Structures are given as C-alpha cells and as structure tokens.
Amino acid sequence: MTTETQSHQPSLYETDYLQWIETTLEKLRQQDYAAIDWENLIEEIADMGRSERQGFESNLIVLLLHLLKWQYQPSMRSGSWKGSIVEHRRRIRKAIKDSPSLKPFLEKIFSECYADAVEQASAETGLPVTSFPGESPYTPAQVLDANFFPEV
Numbered sequence: 001m002t003t004e005t006q007s008h009q010p011s012l013y014e015t016d017y018l019q020w021i022e023t024t025l026e027k028l029r030q031q032d033y034a035a036i037d038w039e040n041l042i043e044e045i046a047d048m049g050r051s052e053r054q055g056f057e058s059n060l061i062v063l064l065l066h067l068l069k070w071q072y073q074p075s076m077r078s079g080s081w082k083g084s085i086v087e088h089r090r091r092i093r094k095a096i097k098d099s100p101s102l103k104p105f106l107e108k109i110f111s112e113c114y115a116d117a118v119e120q121a122s123a124e125t126g127l128p129v130t131s132f133p134g135e136s137p138y139t140p141a142q143v144l145d146a147n148f149f150p151e152v
Contacts, residue, residue, distance in 0.1 A: 013040045056095050056102055057109055063088035064117035068132060071150040073125055089144055110140050
C-alpha cells in the first residue's frame with residue numbers, strides 16, 4: 001500500500017464546498033491558474049448546464065400540465081392553476097432571455113415534455129391518458145403566450 005492510499009486527505013471541495021468556491025474564485029481573480037482545482041471546477045460547470053436545462057424542462061412540464069388541466073377539467077379551474085401557468089411562463093421566458101440557446105432546446109424537448117405532462121395530468125385528474133391528444137394541441141409559441149388559455 002502506498003502512503004497515498006493509506007491516508008486520503010479530503011480536499012477542500014469535499015470538506016467545505018462554499019469555501020472551495022470562494023477559494024477558486026479568488027485564485028481565478030488572481031490568475032493563479034496552477035493552483036486551481038480544475039477537475040472539480042470543470043465538473044461543477046458541467047453540472048450547472050445540466051441543472052439549468054433540467055429546471056427549464058421541469059418548468060415546461062408544469063406549464064403544459066396546468067394548460068392540460070385548465071382545458072380538460074374546466075369545472076376545476078382555480079386561481080392557483082392560472083397562477084401556476086403565469087409563473088411558469090414567466091420562468092421559461094426569463095430563462096430564454098438570459099440564455100437564448102434555450103430557445104432551440106425548447107423546440108427539441110417540447111414533445112417529450114408534453115408526453116410527461118400528459119402522464120402527470122392523467123395521474124392528477126384521474127382521467128385516462130387517452131383523454132388527452134397524443135401530440136400537443138399547443139405550439140411552443142402558444143404555450144409561452146401570456147394571453148393563451150385553451151378552451152374545451
């Protein structure tokens with residue numbers, strides 16, 4: 001056994017994440033590139049991108065879910081559903097404004113998110129999956145349109 005394997009010294013990244021971030025930022029500001037924990041920094045940046053896309057996708061699913069519930073359960077409409085539609089539209093529009101590369105991502109994931117929203121809508125409403133169209137009856141532009149609320 002080598003000394004290295006006998007006594008693993010946890011890195012700052014493992015022991016104090018916030019301190020690791022602050023230390024890494026300071027090293028970058030000082031252009032002390034040789035002292036940067038590149039492996040963890042690269043992983044963190046990759047995770048940031050994944051997290052951003054996952055959050056965007058989640059907001060789209062919730063928006064589609066509430067549009068479906070709004071359309072297919074008109075007697076159950078509530079302010080909270082409308083509020084959720086408004087809120088998730090705002091989040092998606094803001095995300096696209098901050099990161100325009102999410103616009104083509106929206107187009108890419110739209111059908112899959114719609115299928116997920118149908119599954120969730122069926123679970124929440126008790127309606128069979130077949131009650132909902134197999135493909136989205138809404139376009140991405142409609143989904144993001146502040147004045148669009150589907151009718152039966």
